[in-house]
Every structure is written in structure tokens, then in C-alpha cells.
Amino acid sequence: MSSLTIPKNYKSLLAEKETEHAIVMVKDFFQTQLSTALNLTRVTAPLFVQSGKGLNDDLNGVERAVKFPVKDMNDAQMEIVHSLAKWKRVKVTDMKLNPGFGIYTDMNAIRADEDLDNIHSLYVDQWDWCSCISKENRTVERLKLAVKKIYACLKRTEFYIYDRYESIKPILPDEITFVYADDLQKKYPALTPKERENKICEEYKAVFLIGIGGKLSDGTIHDGRAPDYDDWISEGEDGHRGLNGDLLVWNPVLQSSFELSSMGIRVSPESLRLQLEERGCPERANLEFHKRLLNGELSYTMGGGIGQSRLCMFFLRKAHIGEIQVSIWPDEMRQECKKNGINLL
DSSP: OTTOOOOTTOOOSSOHHHHHHHHHHHHHHHHHHHHHHHTEEEOOOOSEEETTSSOSOOTTSOOOOOEEEEGGGTTEEEEEOSOOTTHHHHHHHHTTOOTTOEEEEEEEEEOTTOOOSSSOOSEEEEEEEEEEOOGGGOSHHHHHHHHHHHHHHHHHHHHHHHHHOTTSOOOOOSSOEEEEHHHHHHHSTTSOHHHHHHHHHHHHSEEEEEOOSSBOTTSOBSSOOOTTSBOOSOBOTTSOBOSEEEEEEEETTTTEEEEEEEEEEBOOHHHHHHHHHHTTOGGGGGSHHHHHHHTTOSOOEEEEEEEHHHHHHHHTTOSOGGGTSOOOOOHHHHHHHHHTTOOOO
């Protein structure tokens, strides 16, 4: 199975019951740390939004949302969220939050077109967060400050788990390294984006890769990003394009880079127009969300998502995300995992 990685001599450090207890510990501890570090208040969130409003995350623009009609609304179409990237910005605006304060929520999604493997599931659970910022703070330095705060939360969570399970040794470095996707491409021009991530993560163990979605110097992009939430086109004071990035760590179990979070400064009216043009979808400007943004009705924000199951998978040293969450997997994958001591829930 090309989509499944089986670590050599893998053995879970925690039994199933211990794992279930540890999952609760990781989630409860980390979200409290995150809320305190970024001044975030918890809010409730939708599982679905109405189609045609522009509120759902379009991911790379090709993934299909799960849809259903609502009988009492004349069969109006609803769609399960992919993430709450844009919904959060509306929520922060409607709550009239001041710069420096924000929200976080438990986001549950279904991504039916996901390629299933050790780290990708049909079911997605993450902490979606969004913070109000001033227009002047739409900078790479402001983004880096938030990354450092989130990384400090990861470090504290790592020690919290080690303090209770001595077999799970701390491995995160003291500081996270910042790298631009454009510089990484120039350093390893013959490698694929994933291979570049593996190289840099193996070297530094924890990396924030800046500039995801915008064109690199060779005309390619490091990875896909929708054009209507992260700002990947604006240029910072250092001359690099992109006010967003991915937080990556080295996963010792899978021996590869491992994305825990995607985040960024959100688009301004100016960068939204440019990004819609570059991606060939200027018609989105007519959607309700995009109209509000282009009219200057939405707050300037920064935000992102932090994978809950991914976080637990990393801290509990699991080989498959199915050891953390209950989802649906191909029969062949289940059989192969069982044969190799990977207990899918």
C-alpha cells in the first residue's frame, strides 16, 4: 500500500485505554495554554454553512464539499465545512473584538476527497483560531511572534505529557526555526516540496515555513492555498512574498516532516483582489463574504488551524492518525495496520 507507512518494529508506547486518557489530557491542557497565550475566548462553531455564500474553505479549489438539502428551507443546499477559515473572520468582526483579542473553537469537518494515509483522514478535527489585529500589524514579524507563542504552548504540552508518561521523551528543540519556502526551493531545487520539508525538518526538528501558496522564484508553488483567506501574495519588509506559513516538526515515528498547524495574516481587500486574479477566479468577488471583505466591512485578522488528532498523534508517538480518532479506512489498510501492531480505533 503506497499510501501507508509502516514504521519498522513499531510498538505503541500506550495501550488503548491509556491512549484515550492521554488524548483528553493533551487536548485539555493545550487548548488552555493556547487560549491564554493568544488572548482567545472559546466560541461555538457550525458543522455546516449555506452553499453559495463564500464562507466555506475551498482548500485547493478542487475538493468537493459534502452537501445536503434542508427541507424547511425550500431545499436550500448546506455543505459540511472543510475548515472555518473565513467563518472565523466574520465572527470576530461581528463580536467587535479589539486588536490583540480573538476566538478559538473546536472545528469538525469532513473532507471526502482526502487521500487517506497515516496522517490524513476523512474526519478532520482542529482548533480553529482567529485574532483581530491592526492594519499596521499585518507583518511577518507579527506572524512570527504568534508562531513563537504557539510553539511555547507545544513545548509546555510536551513536558506535561512526559511528566505523566516517562516513556514519551521530549524531543522538541528549545526554539523554532523560520524558513522561507522560496529560500528552501533555491537550496534544494531538485527536490519536491515534500522532500524539501523532510530535509529541513530533519535538520532543525521544528520549522515554520513561510510563504505557502504564492509563486516561488521558479514559478511553482510550495503547496496549495485558497486565494481568499491567507495572504500569500503581499511582500514583507525583507522582500519575500507571503504572510502565512506551516508549522512543521520532525516526526521520529514516521521519520518525516509533520505538519501541526497552518496559519497566517488574512487577506486585505487589496491582496484578495490580486489573489483572486492570480488564481483565475475573480468571480468570487461577488460572493457575500468577499463583498463584505472588499467593502472594508471585516476586521483585519490573523488566524489558523491546529490539528487536534495530529497533535495527539505526535505527542503520544503514534504511527497512524486512526490510533487517535475514529474514522473510516479501506479494509486493506485496516488489515495491514493490524498485522503490524497499529491499533486503529
